[in-house]
Amino acid sequence: MQKYKCTVCGYIYDPAIGDPDGGIQPGTAFEDIPDSWVCPVCGAKKTEFVKEE
């Protein structure tokens, strides 16, 4: 599945890992994360993320 990178802090969202502390289970595609979710490192909104090449 496609990884996404936070343009603010460089954190990479890996769907295989998810973000359990943020309530996102492993295996969740980035597109399926709710809009209220924020970057676990810097708190940036989901809209700050871009596809990781």
Added chain:
Amino acid sequence: MKPLEIKKGIYWVGAIDWDLRNFHGYSTQLGSTYNAYLIIDKKITLVDTVKHYMFEEMLERVKKLIDPSKIDYVISNHTEMDHSGSIPEIMDIAKNAVIICSPNGEKGLKKHFKKDWKFKVVNTGDSINIGKRNLNFVLMQMVHWPDSMAAYIPEDKLLLPNDAFGQHIASCERFDDEYGWDRVQTEAAKYYANIVLPFGAQVNKAIEAISGLDMDMIAPSHGLIWRSHIKDIIALYKKWANNVCEKKAVIVYDTMWHSTEKMAYAIKDVFEEKNIPCEIRNLQASHISDVVASILEAKYICIGSSTLNNGMLPTVSAFLTYIKGLAPKNRIGIAFGSYGWGGQSVSDIENILEQAKFELPIKGLKAQWVPDEAELNELKNKIGGIIK
């Protein structure tokens, strides 16, 4: 106001803020410095600037070396205004200068200063030749802002990492060995605890990125320059980044009529009995930025508050807000407090500690009104049972 040559052709041209006592809420009892560096080469390069009100001090040092209008490059390793604050003034003088910064640095500087300056954006791996030297750039995102980066000069074995490895110390000395490792280390720890602690993963990444570099000097943007204790401070950064804790306890509390204080001192006895070093901090006496320096390496963090108006005391609430944001990991939390009726403070503290991912091996340590000896002994027994 003299510049100081730290390497052949590279000068410290910063400013010393002797009177600074409050750095956005961080208690800076020793003041601080804003370290800017001037590199005299084919392209004259200024690395970072100083807080806006100290511009004249930096300028005076620069003028002892060169005509500041000849500056070609201004490197902005970090957008925060204690380092970028004099960029507008210097750009007014050095009309042809180009600002070199990270992608987030460009965004941030434009938002801060709304100026139409010339920018050159660099990323990790980019290098700019300034004559005899090359400036190699390493992005250090979130150490401690999105824009943070370091410049490395291989010819001089010099790393300019901005806030990383910094300390808030105003001093006549410029180098670690002149000031003394113990004193620099203490302030480096306080700086890490207050500024860098949330970003352990990013610190590890940054250290990995610089670990292969041949360095004999690290010149941060605050405090002393490292030349004798480079390995020591990097080792400490690794320890702190990985939240490696010592068997140590810190008891942080506030009290109204000394009942919660009695509990705090009873808990301290338990740690003493087990030969675990234990600090005790009353939030009416200690500044939260000093308290977090104490907890940087502490495994046990005990937090106490009386119940006031069906909640915890505001000092404790502020402290917990700070701790939650700083997000220390691998910690054991113990909440305690006295109350008259209600008694919500303890569960309120526990809720926040749980959100902050503390391990809470015991809950509900409350005492009504004034705890007597039997109650304090019971408290000691309960806590003694969970401390290994």
